[in-house]
Amino acid sequence: MKITATIITLNEERNIVRAIESLRCCDEILILDSDSTDRTVELAQNLGARVIESGWRGYAGQKNWAAEQATYDWILSLDADEALSEALEAEIWSLKKRGPDCDAYTMPRLARYLGRWILHSGWYPDRKVRLYHRAKARWCGDVVHESVHADGRVGHLEANILHFTCDSLSEHVKSLDRYTTLAAQDLVARQARIGLWRLIFDPPWTFIKTYFLQRGFLDGLEGMIIAYMAAFYTFLKYSKTRNMS
Incomplete structure (x- = not known):
């Protein structure tokens, strides 16, 4: 081999x-x-x-x-x-x-x-x-x-x-901006429809899932930051999708 x-x-x-x-x-x-x-x-x-x-x-x-x-x-x-x-x-x-x-x-x-x-x-x-x-x-x-x-x-x-992964929050924000653009382009290509209700409810649900259900709280401050960033990722992805459509 x-x-x-x-x-x-x-x-x-x-x-x-x-x-x-x-x-x-x-x-x-x-x-x-x-x-x-x-x-x-x-x-x-x-x-x-x-x-x-x-x-x-x-x-x-x-x-x-x-x-x-x-x-x-x-x-x-x-x-x-x-x-x-x-x-x-x-x-x-x-x-x-x-x-x-x-x-x-x-x-x-x-x-x-x-x-x-x-x-x-x-x-x-x-x-x-x-x-x-x-x-x-x-x-x-x-x-x-x-x-x-x-x-x-x-x-x-x-x-x-x-x-x-990221050594700084600035690096994470920059990466998040790039990948949410790619994710939004993918959703647009698949003709996904993103209703306003998803912008309202999906980001907080993402935080709850990441921080509590997936036990992000055990990762300390970094776990809280990850949960907030995951919620922001969801918000940006859907916002960009609606803007591109």
Whole structure:
């Protein structure tokens, strides 16, 4: 079992070294870059990664195209702001040694937000299919919220992918603005109708679900911020959808 790790990038010099250095269990590291203007490409090449530069196809399209360019059939897809934990790296080494018994594998994702690891708030375990045979699985999703859909048997790894999210509230607000625009475009493309009642009731419900039902209160101040931001995300997404329609 040989694995190609794939990472799509755009101006990720802050993250790319950490991501690549966590991939010692992979036999090839492939970076698909979309015209970065910082040192992303230089840093990746210095660490021995194979870099291909190509225009943007959307998140799912970009990740599928990266998988098609891989030398090996087994793909480990990582985002630039993620890294394998040492425990997950050891688990993948063990899987390679004994050989796969499934066509794709999920793994839990543990997020670091404002300097704190988030264990609740609907953010964990947040299992994702990230290791897969490219003949049996592919990325789906037109605009945002892309995910891997596997046709074969799906197994489960136990150790974490580490997700290094926002270091500041300003960074979170900027990200939220970008992703709510993409989400609204997706809703408009699907001709979704957003009534005024959803603008009124869905944001507070999102806060209640995140902070209380998903136990965000156990994540301290950061959990409260996540719940408020989740509610604001819902409000912006629906507001932009109505404005675009």
